[in-house]
Amino acid sequence: QVQLQESGPGLVRPSQTLSLTCTVSGDSISSADFYWSWIRQHPGKGLEWIGYIYYSGSTYYNPSLKSRDTISLDTSKNQFSLKLRSVTAADTAVYYCARFSTISWYFDYWGQGFLVTVSS
Amino acid sequence: QSALTQPASVSGSPGQSITFSCTGTGSDVAGLNYLSWYQQHPGKAPKLMIYDVTNRPSGVSNRFSGSKSANTASLTISGLQAEDEADYYCSSYTTSSTWVFGGGTKLTVL
Numbered sequence: 001q002v003q004l005q006e007s008g009p010g011l012v013r014p015s016q017t018l019s020l021t022c023t024v025s026g027d028s029i030s031s032a033d034f035y036w037s038w039i040r041q042h043p044g045k046g047l048e049w050i051g052y053i054y055y056s057g058s059t060y061y062n063p064s065l066k067s068r069d070t071i072s073l074d075t076s077k078n079q080f081s082l083k084l085r086s087v088t089a090a091d092t093a094v095y096y097c098a099r100f101s102t103i104s105w106y107f108d109y110w111g112q113g114f115l116v117t118v119s120s
Numbered sequence: 121q122s123a124l125t126q127p128a129s130v131s132g133s134p135g136q137s138i139t140f141s142c143t144g145t146g147s148d149v150a151g152l153n154y155l156s157w158y159q160q161h162p163g164k165a166p167k168l169m170i171y172d173v174t175n176r177p178s179g180v181s182n183r184f185s186g187s188k189s190a191n192t193a194s195l196t197i198s199g200l201q202a203e204d205e206a207d208y209y210c211s212s213y214t215t216s217s218t219w220v221f222g223g224g225t226k227l228t229v230l
Binding site: 107113 | 171172213218222
């Protein structure tokens with residue numbers, strides 16, 4: 001059974017960098033069969049795709065984040081991470097990590113979500 | 121990239137059928153068949169209900185069905201049940217290798 005679990009600081013100061021990690025179990029992030037993605041949800045709002053990474057290190061990001069975000073892999077720990085720089089209160093959200101495959105373009109496994117609050 | 125367009129809310133009575141719409145562009149909904157629907161209950165992660173426009177994952181009730189016409193996709197729930205009350209999101213992979221979500225529709229079961 002594939003499981004994803006987000007972790008990181010729940011409180012980040014404005015202008016600082018938000019750092020989250022997604023730990024994957026039941027699957028290998030080194031597999032060529034899957035992509036690993038970050039998605040967020042502002043309080044009471046809809047879902048917003050942030051970006052994704054492939055085992056090769058290739059990444060794609062949502063242009064609306066204006067290049068503030070970076071997604072990386074740590075294959076030794078079977079984790080992938082998100083860094084979002086220069087955060088503001090508008091980055092307060094529940095952050096999800098999720099998986100989609102190279103042959104089936106939908107998010108089949110999601111983490112439970114992790115609330116990050118940006119506040120001084 | 122613009123979000124897919126969904127109505128903010130839909131309501132129906134138990135036993136009825138309701139349909140959600142999701143409107144996009146030629147770069148997503150109309151151009152590809154990688155349209156999926158997710159159900160989200162409060163405080164929970166989204167759950168996949170429909171993928172590739174019309175396909176239902178194992179374990180999802182056959183009361184849920186999907187379709188598409190041009191740039192608008194639809195999710196239909198037949199035999200509405202109280203447990204169906206949730207938010208529903210459509211999502212599409214795009215021709216730019218990115219993803220886009222709809223703003224979500226809140227379903228109220230009266």
